[in-house]
Amino acid sequence: MSEVNSADDGERPDRGGGPGRDPGGGVRLGGWTRFVTARPRLSLLVALLLTALAVVAGGGVADRLGSGGWEDPAAQSTYATKVLEREFPGSQPNLLLLVDSGRRSVDAPSVAAEAKRLAARLAAEPGVTGVGSYWQSGAPTLRAEDGHEALVAARITGDEKTASETLDRLAPTYRGAHGPVKVKVGGPVAVRHEMQTTIREDLTRAELIALPVTLVLLVMVFGSAVAALLPLGVGIVAILGTNAVLRGITEFTDVSVFAMNLTTALGLGLAIDYALFIVRRFREELATGAEPPAAIAATLRTAGRTVLFSALTVAVSLAAMLLFPQYFLRSFAYAGIAVVLLAAGAALILLPAALVLLGHRVNSLDLRRVFRRGKSRETTGAGAAGERTAAGERTADGGAAWGRMASLVMRRAPLFAVATTVGLVVLGLPFLGVKFGTADDRQLPSSAEAHVVQQHIREGFPGSPGGGLEVLAEGRATETQYTAYKERIAALPEVRRVDGPLVKGDTAYFAVQPKGEAVDEGAQRLVGELRATDAPFDTSVTGTAAVLVDSKHAIADQLPWAAGFIAVVTLFLVFLLTGSVLIPVQAVLLNALSLTAMFGAVVWVFQDGHLSGLLGFTSSGSIETTLPVLMFCVAFGLSMDYGVFLLSRIKEEYDRTGDHRDAVRFGLQRTGGLITAAAVILAVVMVAIGTSRVTNTKMLGLGIALAVLMDAMVVRSLLVPAVMRLTGRATWWAPAPLRRFHERFGLSEGEPPAAPEEKEADQERDKVAAPG
Incomplete structure (x- = not known):
């Protein structure tokens, strides 16, 4: 990686009276500049x-x-x-004890006696309520199909922090061998706890x-x-x-x-x-x-x-x-x-x-x-200035390479624009098959105890215990009305079984088991069907699939506002930087295009499971609903970060020379090495984050690393100069009112224009300094 920090890599000399000086020769310092330089x-x-x-x-x-x-x-x-x-509280268990009886049946007297003792002991623990088990209720969903495992379910009360502390206290006591059975600790509270620790x-x-x-x-x-x-x-x-x-x-x-x-x-x-x-x-x-x-x-x-x-x-x-x-x-x-x-x-x-x-x-x-011992000996006698000159020559070569590449891209602008755009679109095509889901135990490593428990339940227990739907009924009702409502629910095509109602005063609830997986398309359809089912009382539906449906609706409702907010403010900020109407539109569209590879890879790898063995994760067959929103906002912001660096240099050179093509070449020459170096370093940080054993974190780190590299090495290096060459001098057009607005409020990296009196002082100094 070549050095990117010398002045001798092709930059034009300053127009003023020296580096860091205004045309009048004095150094203009802002408030913070005065403070840091003086103290x-x-x-x-x-x-x-x-x-x-x-x-x-x-x-x-x-x-x-x-x-x-x-x-x-x-x-x-x-x-x-x-x-x-x-x-x-028994309807919302967040703690599950997986009781393994080995080769015995879970109905064996010694196994049942020990399991009942564990359940009674758990019910007496402070902070625990709603304890139930297969040996108490006989519910078939709490017994494995092979007859060698069954569940004790309970709810740990309190907020996340309190529940985590309670689990820390309980888990060592219940985990492991207890007479004829072995116990593993799982459930949502255990998943959350292991996720935080991991x-x-x-x-x-x-x-x-x-x-x-x-x-x-x-x-x-x-x-x-x-x-x-x-x-x-x-x-x-x-x-x-x-x-x-x-x-x-x-x-x-x-x-x-x-x-x-x-x-x-x-x-x-x-x-x-x-x-x-x-x-x-x-x-x-x-x-x-x-x-x-x-x-x-x-x-x-x-x-x-x-x-x-x-x-x-x-x-x-x-x-x-x-x-x-x-x-x-x-x-x-x-x-x-x-x-x-x-x-x-x-x-x-x-x-x-x-x-x-x-x-x-x-x-x-x-x-x-x-x-570089040889080069060092050559520059030993030259002192610090000689070292700076050598460094500048090395950087000039690297800068010249970026300049040559920019010239090549602009000579073949249509080819590079079309080929790059098509390539990015193709990389993003897998995202068309995205399936949204919820974060669950499969976020954890396959060896994590909470993951092991949930995997046993998924594969060995009927009806997906803990993954069903609950219907809350509020309002005074008769037994006949409850029975009629239960029959209407049972008649729905996606329903496997309905339990309940359990009544407490004017409130009751029904437990509904869907036929398929907890959050598959059938379960999500069932949420809508339950909410549309007529009832003589107020009903509300919850459960894993219901939370997913509501989350998707919330994101869909706010997504246009969020996208509009990003687009409008970005357009305005880039206009302040460039004074152009077209460049902000280009920046937004090209930044969005740079993210296609990231979204395509997220689906191909993390949803479809390709490379799961190499990367060490378990695919759930879906992408957590909020992750694409998060990754878009972060990656789009980072793309704008690099875009600003490039555009500021192009704008500075265009203001100085008025030569559009040369300004694009010069901007890439001056910032290509810098942006690439910054992108590689940021990608290293994101890949380090991507080594996480939690799948969402792995997806976030590796996905954004890919987006950053694609943006710096493809979009900034190839697509931006190609598109700016195609738009030509029209790139910088703005209507007169907006030009006046930019002249007054705009920002740039270049030197601020000299005031009229400063220009006159410059001319007087030039006359005095002129020979003869």
Whole structure:
């Protein structure tokens, strides 16, 4: 990977009176620039103190996070579940003891006696209610078809944290051998508990993988070990700060444990992106002879603006998830917005202060010298300037390669545009067969105890125990009315059996077993049929399939608003950057196109099960409903991140020369290596997250890694220059009112235009300096 940070890779010289200076010769500093350049040590001290406070404030955040959040809190199924938990706790068991009698029958006297003793003991435990078992009820759904296993079901009361603590207390007591039987612990509460524990362990392992690999890649990019450590520092600050933010949010609302993965991935990934951009620009300014304060002023005025603008575009994509009612999605918005803003803040405040203090020492400890001994001897006598020149020549070659590729793409623009678009569409075709489902025990490794229990139930028990539907009936009714309603339910084509009603005052419930799997298409149709069945009382339907149906409806209702929000705000922000009407439309469409490979791979791999053995997961035959929304928002935001970096350089060059084709070539030449390096590093972080043993986390990490690489290496390198060549100078068109709006409020990475008095001063200096 070649260095991407020298000034000598083809960039035009500045027009003003020197690097980091306005045309009048003075250095213009913004408020934060003045502070970090005048008091860099104080800036660093304040940042370190705030980071230390974040460590304290964010301590124990993982223990306060939930593992659910897929249901719509306003849905009918959620309401029915809460009423049933309160009135009929036995109808909503979340703890299952799988009792294995070995070669004996579960009806053997010794087995039955021990199982009844375990059930009675469990019923006496604090925090446990609604205990029932096969040996008490004789229900056939609680007995395995081979007669060697049966279930004890119960409900652990309290919220997720309380239930998890209760399970920690109970599981060691009941798990294992008890006389003639062996017991395994499962059920939804056990699945959630194992998922939280596994995610925590996997996240630690991912960090241990990602940090050293990332450091090596950064050294390869920068050459300097000192420069390479700076992005990692920014990332660590962003992650620790976000943990503190999440800890505070948990005081007011639920937050998903999965959000921790996004915090780590985006914290490292975006911090590295932003730091790469700023450190590279700073080193460019130093290489042209600027002193560190002037260099950092120019850096923040140019690259700093782009970083801030990029952070806003990413935050917008993530903020769209706040429109959805599921706290699983909202959690990623909380974590994502916080980590993006903190990464940008650290890159714009903490990093400049460090760069001012380091100065030219930012290029120290070039670890690549051991591989370039010959070149090092040649440059020994030349000093630091000679080293910078050699580095610049190496970068020029890499930049020239990107420039040649851009020229080739633009010479064959129709071919590259059509071929790339068709290829991306083909890669996305498997998504047309997507099937949505719910997250269950198959998210866990096949060896996890909770997974083993549920797999035994799925394969060996009739009627999918725990996967049925419950119908809540509210209102005064007679026995005759209940019987008539039960008969109407039993007559539905998808119903295997109806149990009940169990009556308590004016409330009752019926347990309905569908003929197929718990969440297959038949079960989902049955939800609608039950809700449409006439009854002389108010009815509400819940159960796994009902939660899925309601979740799909909630997402479908909000998806147009979320997509519209992302599109409109992105169009506006890109217009502010470019002043063009066409470029924002291109950016939105091409960014969306860059995600096709990710969505196609998600279905082909994780739904259809291809590569499941290699990647170590169990396919459930469906994709959890909220995952595509999450992956779209994150990947679209990251694509915009890279798009902003490229467009800002193209716009800067077009403003300088007015040559559209050369501006596109120059923009790719200047940012191609940077974007590729940033994408590879971010992909490494996401792949490290993708080593998780939890399938959803694996899907998130590997899917976004693929999207990032496709965006940087295909869309930014091939499709964007091809499309911009085809649209030509019309790319930059905007109606007069919008042009005036952009002139007043627009943003760019380039130098701000000089005021009239500054131009006059320039002309006077030129006259004095002219020979003769």
